[in-house]
Amino acid sequence: MTFFSTDGMQSCKDMKGKTYRSGVYNLNTTDGVEYQTYCDMLTDGGGWTLVASIHENNAHDNGRCTVGDKWSSEQGNNELTNHGDGNWENLKTFGNVASATSDDFKSLAYFSIDDAKDIMIWQVPNNTPLSMWRSNSYLRYRTYTQFLADLGGNLQRMYQSYYPIRQGVYNPGSDNGPSYQVTYDEGSPADTLSHFGPTTQPYLTAGYIQFRTVNTAKHINAICPGVKVDPAAVTVYQHACIGGSAFWGNYFYCGDFSGMAVDGYGAGNRGVDKTLIESTFLIFYR
Template sequence: MSTFFDPDTVPLKWDPNPGYYDIVAEDMSVWHVPNNFPLEHWNLAAILRYHTDNRFLRLYGGNLFQLFKQYPVRYNAGSCSNRGPSIPIVYDHGEESTRMLYGANSRAEFEPGFITFRAINNQRAATAICSGVKPAGCNAEHYCVGGGGYFQADQCGDFPSFHHDRLDLKGWSASKEMTEAAVLLFYR
Protein backbone atom coordinates (compact mmCIF):
# COMPACT_ATOMS: atom_id res chain seq x y z
CA MET A 1 0.00 0.00 0.00
CA SER A 2 1.38 3.38 -0.93
CA THR A 3 0.41 6.82 0.28
CA PHE A 4 0.52 10.10 -1.55
CA PHE A 5 0.09 13.78 -0.89
CA ASP A 6 -3.50 14.88 -1.48
CA PRO A 7 -3.72 18.72 -1.55
CA ASP A 8 -7.49 18.60 -0.99
CA THR A 9 -7.00 17.11 2.48
CA VAL A 10 -4.33 19.55 3.68
CA PRO A 11 -5.60 21.71 6.56
CA LEU A 12 -5.52 25.46 6.08
CA LYS A 13 -3.36 25.90 9.17
CA TRP A 14 -0.25 23.76 9.53
CA ASP A 15 0.64 22.63 13.02
CA PRO A 16 4.29 22.09 13.96
CA ASN A 17 5.62 18.56 13.95
CA PRO A 18 4.80 17.32 17.47
CA GLY A 19 7.83 15.03 17.50
CA TYR A 20 10.23 17.93 17.15
CA TYR A 21 8.60 19.82 20.02
CA ASP A 22 7.13 17.19 22.31
CA ILE A 23 9.18 13.99 22.22
CA VAL A 24 11.73 13.74 25.00
CA ALA A 25 14.71 11.62 24.01
CA GLU A 26 18.25 10.94 25.17
CA ASP A 27 20.06 10.20 21.92
CA MET A 28 19.55 10.33 18.18
CA SER A 29 20.36 8.43 15.00
CA VAL A 30 21.11 9.92 11.59
CA TRP A 31 20.83 8.15 8.25
CA HIS A 32 21.81 9.51 4.83
CA VAL A 33 19.60 7.64 2.38
CA PRO A 34 19.79 8.12 -1.41
CA ASN A 35 16.64 9.62 -2.86
CA ASN A 36 13.97 7.38 -4.37
CA PHE A 37 14.75 4.24 -2.39
CA PRO A 38 11.72 2.42 -0.98
CA LEU A 39 11.35 2.51 2.80
CA GLU A 40 12.05 -1.19 3.18
CA HIS A 41 15.54 -0.69 1.68
CA TRP A 42 16.63 2.42 3.58
CA ASN A 43 18.76 0.49 6.07
CA LEU A 44 20.82 -1.20 3.35
CA ALA A 45 20.87 1.77 0.97
CA ALA A 46 22.11 4.36 3.47
CA ILE A 47 25.55 5.79 2.70
CA LEU A 48 25.94 6.82 6.36
CA ARG A 49 24.17 5.54 9.48
CA TYR A 50 25.25 6.48 12.97
CA HIS A 51 23.93 7.20 16.44
CA THR A 52 24.89 8.86 19.68
CA ASP A 53 25.04 6.81 22.87
CA ASN A 54 25.95 9.27 25.62
CA ARG A 55 22.45 10.65 26.39
CA PHE A 56 23.51 14.13 25.29
CA LEU A 57 19.94 15.36 24.73
CA ARG A 58 19.41 15.30 28.51
CA LEU A 59 21.76 18.29 28.69
CA TYR A 60 19.77 20.23 26.10
CA GLY A 61 16.13 19.78 27.12
CA GLY A 62 15.51 16.36 25.59
CA ASN A 63 15.04 17.26 21.91
CA LEU A 64 16.37 19.36 19.04
CA PHE A 65 13.77 22.08 19.57
CA GLN A 66 15.18 22.76 23.04
CA LEU A 67 18.80 22.42 21.84
CA PHE A 68 18.24 24.99 19.10
CA LYS A 69 16.65 27.38 21.61
CA GLN A 70 20.03 27.38 23.37
CA TYR A 71 21.97 27.50 20.08
CA PRO A 72 19.77 29.41 17.61
CA VAL A 73 20.28 28.83 13.90
CA ARG A 74 20.22 32.39 12.67
CA TYR A 75 22.57 34.93 11.16
CA ASN A 76 25.15 36.43 13.53
CA ALA A 77 24.16 34.13 16.42
CA GLY A 78 27.78 33.20 17.02
CA SER A 79 31.13 33.00 15.35
CA CYS A 80 33.25 30.36 13.74
CA SER A 81 34.81 29.59 17.13
CA ASN A 82 31.47 29.90 18.97
CA ARG A 83 29.44 27.00 17.63
CA GLY A 84 27.10 24.58 19.33
CA PRO A 85 27.98 21.19 20.78
CA SER A 86 29.88 18.45 18.94
CA ILE A 87 28.74 15.02 20.10
CA PRO A 88 30.75 11.81 19.47
CA ILE A 89 28.94 9.25 17.33
CA VAL A 90 28.98 5.47 16.91
CA TYR A 91 28.92 4.41 13.27
CA ASP A 92 26.47 1.75 12.19
CA HIS A 93 27.67 2.12 8.58
CA GLY A 94 30.08 4.42 6.75
CA GLU A 95 32.87 5.17 9.19
CA GLU A 96 35.54 4.48 6.59
CA SER A 97 33.88 6.68 3.96
CA THR A 98 32.77 9.81 5.84
CA ARG A 99 35.80 11.91 4.94
CA MET A 100 35.61 10.87 1.28
CA LEU A 101 31.98 12.03 0.92
CA TYR A 102 33.12 15.66 1.08
CA GLY A 103 35.34 17.76 -1.20
CA ALA A 104 39.12 17.83 -0.93
CA ASN A 105 39.19 21.33 0.60
CA SER A 106 36.49 20.45 3.13
CA ARG A 107 38.36 17.39 4.40
CA ALA A 108 41.05 19.62 5.92
CA GLU A 109 38.39 21.50 7.92
CA PHE A 110 36.71 18.78 9.96
CA GLU A 111 37.21 15.71 12.11
CA PRO A 112 34.95 12.71 11.36
CA GLY A 113 33.14 10.89 14.16
CA PHE A 114 30.84 13.62 15.49
CA ILE A 115 27.52 15.34 14.96
CA THR A 116 27.78 19.09 15.45
CA PHE A 117 24.96 21.54 15.98
CA ARG A 118 24.87 25.21 14.95
CA ALA A 119 28.17 25.61 13.13
CA ILE A 120 28.95 29.15 11.95
CA ASN A 121 30.80 30.05 8.74
CA ASN A 122 33.09 32.97 7.84
CA GLN A 123 30.09 35.10 6.85
CA ARG A 124 28.45 34.47 10.30
CA ALA A 125 25.67 32.33 8.77
CA ALA A 126 24.58 29.40 10.91
CA THR A 127 24.12 25.84 9.69
CA ALA A 128 21.94 23.50 11.73
CA ILE A 129 23.78 20.16 11.66
CA CYS A 130 27.19 18.94 10.58
CA SER A 131 26.43 15.31 9.97
CA GLY A 132 29.23 12.96 10.90
CA VAL A 133 31.82 15.71 11.38
CA LYS A 134 33.18 18.25 13.85
CA PRO A 135 34.26 21.48 12.11
CA ALA A 136 37.80 22.73 12.63
CA GLY A 137 37.50 25.47 10.01
CA CYS A 138 35.10 28.26 9.08
CA ASN A 139 33.52 27.04 5.85
CA ALA A 140 30.67 24.98 7.33
CA GLU A 141 28.40 25.67 4.33
CA HIS A 142 30.39 23.05 2.39
CA TYR A 143 29.86 20.16 4.83
CA CYS A 144 26.94 21.08 7.13
CA VAL A 145 23.20 21.15 6.36
CA GLY A 146 20.29 23.42 7.14
CA GLY A 147 20.80 27.08 7.64
CA GLY A 148 19.79 30.44 8.85
CA GLY A 149 20.94 33.83 7.70
CA TYR A 150 23.22 35.06 5.00
CA PHE A 151 24.70 32.76 2.41
CA GLN A 152 26.03 33.86 -0.95
CA ALA A 153 23.44 34.17 -3.74
CA ASP A 154 24.23 30.76 -5.24
CA GLN A 155 24.17 29.05 -1.83
CA CYS A 156 20.65 28.16 -0.86
CA GLY A 157 18.58 25.29 0.44
CA ASP A 158 19.49 22.72 3.03
CA PHE A 159 22.83 21.97 1.34
CA PRO A 160 24.00 25.58 0.94
CA SER A 161 27.28 25.02 -0.88
CA PHE A 162 27.77 21.29 -1.37
CA HIS A 163 28.28 21.87 -5.13
CA HIS A 164 30.44 24.97 -4.81
CA ASP A 165 32.88 24.00 -7.56
CA ARG A 166 30.18 22.27 -9.64
CA LEU A 167 32.19 19.07 -9.86
CA ASP A 168 31.86 15.91 -7.80
CA LEU A 169 34.51 15.92 -5.02
CA LYS A 170 36.60 18.73 -6.52
CA GLY A 171 37.65 21.69 -4.39
CA TRP A 172 34.80 22.41 -1.97
CA SER A 173 32.18 20.19 -3.68
CA ALA A 174 30.76 17.19 -1.83
CA SER A 175 30.08 13.87 -3.50
CA LYS A 176 26.98 13.32 -5.62
CA GLU A 177 25.95 10.58 -3.16
CA MET A 178 25.94 13.07 -0.29
CA THR A 179 24.08 15.84 -2.11
CA GLU A 180 21.45 13.47 -3.49
CA ALA A 181 20.63 11.80 -0.17
CA ALA A 182 17.95 12.64 2.35
CA VAL A 183 19.17 13.27 5.88
CA LEU A 184 16.88 11.38 8.28
CA LEU A 185 16.94 12.27 11.98
CA PHE A 186 15.58 9.83 14.57
CA TYR A 187 15.22 10.28 18.31
CA ARG A 188 16.40 7.37 20.47
Protein backbone atom coordinates in the same frame (compact mmCIF):
# COMPACT_ATOMS: atom_id res chain seq x y z
CA MET B 1 3.23 -0.22 3.33
CA THR B 2 1.95 -1.78 6.54
CA PHE B 3 0.87 0.29 9.55
CA PHE B 4 1.02 -1.11 13.05
CA SER B 5 -1.03 -0.34 16.16
CA THR B 6 0.75 0.72 19.38
CA ASP B 7 -2.12 1.22 21.84
CA GLY B 8 -1.42 4.91 22.41
CA MET B 9 2.34 4.73 22.92
CA GLN B 10 4.12 8.07 22.64
CA SER B 11 7.38 7.06 20.97
CA CYS B 12 9.17 4.05 19.56
CA LYS B 13 11.28 4.02 22.72
CA ASP B 14 8.17 2.91 24.63
CA MET B 15 8.24 -0.26 22.53
CA LYS B 16 11.91 -1.06 23.17
CA GLY B 17 12.42 -4.56 24.50
CA LYS B 18 9.02 -5.72 23.27
CA THR B 19 8.23 -7.83 20.20
CA TYR B 20 7.65 -4.97 17.80
CA ARG B 21 9.26 -4.90 14.37
CA SER B 22 10.56 -1.97 12.33
CA GLY B 23 7.90 -0.15 10.33
CA VAL B 24 5.36 2.66 10.32
CA TYR B 25 3.36 3.15 13.51
CA ASN B 26 0.56 5.40 14.70
CA LEU B 27 1.78 7.00 17.94
CA ASN B 28 0.33 9.62 20.27
CA THR B 29 1.71 12.79 21.81
CA THR B 30 1.23 13.48 25.53
CA ASP B 31 -1.73 15.64 24.48
CA GLY B 32 -3.35 12.69 22.74
CA VAL B 33 -2.68 13.85 19.18
CA GLU B 34 -2.06 10.91 16.88
CA TYR B 35 0.87 11.01 14.49
CA GLN B 36 2.46 8.57 12.12
CA THR B 37 6.14 7.82 11.77
CA TYR B 38 8.74 5.09 11.30
CA CYS B 39 10.23 3.06 14.15
CA ASP B 40 13.59 1.33 13.85
CA MET B 41 13.41 -1.66 16.18
CA LEU B 42 16.72 -3.27 15.19
CA THR B 43 19.57 -0.85 15.92
CA ASP B 44 21.10 -1.36 19.37
CA GLY B 45 17.95 -2.97 20.72
CA GLY B 46 15.53 -0.71 18.83
CA GLY B 47 13.30 2.08 20.05
CA TRP B 48 14.36 4.75 17.53
CA THR B 49 11.68 7.24 16.38
CA LEU B 50 12.07 8.97 13.00
CA VAL B 51 11.51 12.69 13.61
CA ALA B 52 12.82 14.42 10.48
CA SER B 53 14.36 14.10 7.05
CA ILE B 54 16.51 16.66 5.26
CA HIS B 55 17.33 16.54 1.59
CA GLU B 56 18.26 19.10 -1.04
CA ASN B 57 15.28 19.93 -3.20
CA ASN B 58 17.39 21.45 -5.99
CA ALA B 59 21.14 21.97 -5.63
CA HIS B 60 21.48 23.61 -9.03
CA ASP B 61 21.95 27.37 -9.27
CA ASN B 62 18.26 28.07 -9.92
CA GLY B 63 17.10 26.07 -6.91
CA ARG B 64 18.75 27.73 -3.94
CA CYS B 65 16.40 28.75 -1.10
CA THR B 66 13.35 27.99 -3.21
CA VAL B 67 10.18 25.99 -2.53
CA GLY B 68 11.21 22.72 -0.92
CA ASP B 69 14.13 24.13 1.10
CA LYS B 70 12.21 23.85 4.34
CA TRP B 71 15.26 23.54 6.60
CA SER B 72 16.67 26.87 5.41
CA SER B 73 14.27 29.11 3.48
CA GLU B 74 11.63 28.88 0.79
CA GLN B 75 11.70 32.68 0.49
CA GLY B 76 14.90 33.11 -1.49
CA ASN B 77 18.30 34.51 -0.54
CA ASN B 78 16.65 37.50 1.15
CA GLU B 79 18.32 39.78 3.70
CA LEU B 80 14.89 40.76 5.06
CA THR B 81 14.22 37.15 6.06
CA ASN B 82 17.80 36.25 6.94
CA HIS B 83 16.87 33.88 9.76
CA GLY B 84 15.08 31.62 7.30
CA ASP B 85 11.87 29.72 7.93
CA GLY B 86 12.78 28.82 11.52
CA ASN B 87 11.82 25.17 11.20
CA TRP B 88 14.67 23.95 13.38
CA GLU B 89 13.16 25.92 16.28
CA ASN B 90 9.40 26.14 15.67
CA LEU B 91 6.40 23.83 16.09
CA LYS B 92 5.54 23.48 12.42
CA THR B 93 5.26 20.05 10.79
CA PHE B 94 5.45 19.10 7.12
CA GLY B 95 5.75 16.14 4.78
CA ASN B 96 4.85 12.53 5.53
CA VAL B 97 6.79 9.46 6.48
CA ALA B 98 6.13 7.55 3.26
CA SER B 99 7.89 10.20 1.15
CA ALA B 100 10.62 11.15 3.62
CA THR B 101 13.40 10.46 1.10
CA SER B 102 11.80 12.52 -1.67
CA ASP B 103 10.57 15.52 0.33
CA ASP B 104 11.47 17.14 3.64
CA PHE B 105 9.71 15.64 6.63
CA LYS B 106 9.18 17.03 10.14
CA SER B 107 7.09 14.93 12.48
CA LEU B 108 5.21 15.95 15.60
CA ALA B 109 7.77 13.76 17.33
CA TYR B 110 10.48 16.34 16.53
CA PHE B 111 9.14 18.57 19.31
CA SER B 112 6.54 16.47 21.18
CA ILE B 113 9.03 13.87 22.44
CA ASP B 114 10.69 15.65 25.36
CA ASP B 115 12.81 12.88 26.86
CA ALA B 116 15.08 11.96 23.94
CA LYS B 117 18.69 11.37 24.89
CA ASP B 118 20.48 10.45 21.67
CA ILE B 119 20.02 10.88 17.94
CA MET B 120 20.73 8.60 15.01
CA ILE B 121 21.28 9.55 11.37
CA TRP B 122 20.86 7.39 8.29
CA GLN B 123 22.22 8.63 4.97
CA VAL B 124 19.98 7.17 2.30
CA PRO B 125 19.85 7.83 -1.46
CA ASN B 126 16.97 10.09 -2.46
CA ASN B 127 13.71 8.41 -3.49
CA THR B 128 14.53 5.16 -1.69
CA PRO B 129 11.29 3.35 -0.79
CA LEU B 130 10.62 3.12 2.93
CA SER B 131 10.96 -0.66 2.92
CA MET B 132 14.55 -0.29 1.65
CA TRP B 133 15.83 2.53 3.87
CA ARG B 134 17.98 0.27 6.01
CA SER B 135 19.30 -1.93 3.22
CA ASN B 136 20.08 1.04 0.94
CA SER B 137 21.61 3.32 3.57
CA TYR B 138 25.35 3.72 3.04
CA LEU B 139 26.00 5.38 6.42
CA ARG B 140 24.20 4.85 9.72
CA TYR B 141 25.57 6.32 12.94
CA ARG B 142 24.33 7.43 16.36
CA THR B 143 25.38 9.32 19.45
CA TYR B 144 25.71 7.46 22.73
CA THR B 145 26.42 10.08 25.44
CA GLN B 146 22.74 10.95 26.08
CA PHE B 147 23.57 14.60 25.36
CA LEU B 148 19.99 15.63 24.57
CA ALA B 149 18.91 14.99 28.14
CA ASP B 150 20.83 18.14 29.12
CA LEU B 151 19.56 20.20 26.17
CA GLY B 152 15.79 20.02 26.53
CA GLY B 153 15.11 16.46 25.43
CA ASN B 154 14.68 17.21 21.72
CA LEU B 155 16.27 19.21 18.91
CA GLN B 156 13.52 21.85 18.84
CA ARG B 157 14.21 22.83 22.45
CA MET B 158 17.96 22.62 21.91
CA TYR B 159 17.83 25.11 19.05
CA GLN B 160 15.24 27.34 20.66
CA SER B 161 16.80 27.64 24.11
CA TYR B 162 20.46 26.68 23.85
CA TYR B 163 21.79 27.15 20.31
CA PRO B 164 19.43 29.45 18.36
CA ILE B 165 19.92 29.87 14.64
CA ARG B 166 20.26 33.65 14.29
CA GLN B 167 22.17 34.95 11.30
CA GLY B 168 24.54 37.87 12.02
CA VAL B 169 24.47 37.48 15.82
CA TYR B 170 27.14 34.96 16.83
CA ASN B 171 30.90 35.10 16.41
CA PRO B 172 32.68 32.95 13.82
CA GLY B 173 34.03 29.72 15.26
CA SER B 174 33.90 30.70 18.93
CA ASP B 175 30.09 30.59 19.15
CA ASN B 176 29.75 27.17 17.54
CA GLY B 177 27.54 24.62 19.21
CA PRO B 178 28.80 21.32 20.58
CA SER B 179 29.93 18.18 18.79
CA TYR B 180 29.36 14.60 19.91
CA GLN B 181 31.11 11.42 18.89
CA VAL B 182 29.10 8.72 17.16
CA THR B 183 29.27 4.98 16.76
CA TYR B 184 28.67 3.43 13.33
CA ASP B 185 26.19 0.71 12.44
CA GLU B 186 26.96 1.05 8.72
CA GLY B 187 30.08 2.62 7.25
CA SER B 188 33.00 4.26 9.02
CA PRO B 189 34.62 7.66 9.63
CA ALA B 190 36.78 7.10 6.54
CA ASP B 191 33.67 6.39 4.46
CA THR B 192 32.06 9.57 5.79
CA LEU B 193 35.08 11.70 4.91
CA SER B 194 35.35 10.27 1.40
CA HIS B 195 32.22 12.13 0.25
CA PHE B 196 33.69 15.58 0.94
CA GLY B 197 35.94 17.59 -1.37
CA PRO B 198 39.74 17.24 -1.02
CA THR B 199 40.31 20.83 0.11
CA THR B 200 37.60 20.51 2.78
CA GLN B 201 38.60 17.12 4.17
CA PRO B 202 41.69 18.34 6.11
CA TYR B 203 39.46 20.55 8.27
CA LEU B 204 36.97 17.83 9.15
CA THR B 205 37.07 15.10 11.78
CA ALA B 206 34.67 12.31 10.87
CA GLY B 207 32.78 10.27 13.43
CA TYR B 208 30.94 13.19 15.03
CA ILE B 209 27.76 15.25 14.78
CA GLN B 210 28.17 18.99 15.31
CA PHE B 211 25.47 21.61 15.89
CA ARG B 212 25.08 25.34 15.14
CA THR B 213 28.23 26.38 13.31
CA VAL B 214 29.03 30.04 12.55
CA ASN B 215 31.12 31.00 9.53
CA THR B 216 33.27 34.05 8.86
CA ALA B 217 30.28 36.15 7.73
CA LYS B 218 28.22 35.10 10.80
CA HIS B 219 25.96 32.84 8.74
CA ILE B 220 24.61 29.76 10.50
CA ASN B 221 24.39 26.09 9.65
CA ALA B 222 22.22 23.92 11.88
CA ILE B 223 23.92 20.52 11.83
CA CYS B 224 27.04 18.87 10.46
CA PRO B 225 26.11 15.20 10.01
CA GLY B 226 28.97 12.76 10.44
CA VAL B 227 31.69 15.36 11.04
CA LYS B 228 32.94 18.15 13.24
CA VAL B 229 34.78 21.11 11.74
CA ASP B 230 38.01 22.71 12.90
CA PRO B 231 36.77 25.85 14.75
CA ALA B 232 39.44 27.94 13.03
CA ALA B 233 38.18 26.91 9.58
CA VAL B 234 35.41 29.51 9.50
CA THR B 235 35.10 29.41 5.71
CA VAL B 236 34.58 25.63 5.62
CA TYR B 237 31.35 25.13 7.62
CA GLN B 238 28.99 25.79 4.73
CA HIS B 239 30.67 23.04 2.68
CA ALA B 240 30.19 20.35 5.32
CA CYS B 241 27.00 21.29 7.17
CA ILE B 242 23.30 21.61 6.33
CA GLY B 243 20.24 23.71 7.13
CA GLY B 244 20.20 27.04 8.92
CA SER B 245 19.96 30.71 8.10
CA ALA B 246 18.68 31.95 4.77
CA PHE B 247 20.55 35.05 3.63
CA TRP B 248 24.10 34.53 2.43
CA GLY B 249 26.19 37.24 0.79
CA ASN B 250 27.16 34.58 -1.75
CA TYR B 251 24.04 33.22 -3.43
CA PHE B 252 25.70 29.83 -3.95
CA TYR B 253 25.53 29.05 -0.21
CA CYS B 254 21.77 29.37 0.24
CA GLY B 255 19.65 26.24 0.62
CA ASP B 256 19.20 23.15 2.76
CA PHE B 257 22.60 21.81 1.71
CA SER B 258 24.22 25.25 1.87
CA GLY B 259 27.59 25.34 0.04
CA MET B 260 27.86 21.64 -0.71
CA ALA B 261 27.52 22.31 -4.44
CA VAL B 262 29.56 25.51 -4.58
CA ASP B 263 31.95 24.12 -7.22
CA GLY B 264 29.18 22.49 -9.23
CA TYR B 265 26.70 19.70 -8.79
CA GLY B 266 28.49 16.82 -7.10
CA ALA B 267 31.92 18.03 -8.13
CA GLY B 268 34.78 20.30 -7.14
CA ASN B 269 37.41 20.72 -4.47
CA ARG B 270 35.23 22.24 -1.74
CA GLY B 271 31.82 20.66 -2.18
CA VAL B 272 30.60 17.09 -1.86
CA ASP B 273 30.27 14.21 -4.27
CA LYS B 274 27.14 13.20 -6.14
CA THR B 275 26.32 10.39 -3.70
CA LEU B 276 26.01 12.78 -0.76
CA ILE B 277 24.24 15.60 -2.56
CA GLU B 278 21.64 13.14 -3.84
CA SER B 279 21.02 11.73 -0.36
CA THR B 280 18.52 12.25 2.43
CA PHE B 281 19.50 12.53 6.08
CA LEU B 282 16.99 10.66 8.26
CA ILE B 283 17.09 11.79 11.90
CA PHE B 284 15.88 9.56 14.73
CA TYR B 285 15.49 10.05 18.51
CA ARG B 286 15.78 7.59 21.36
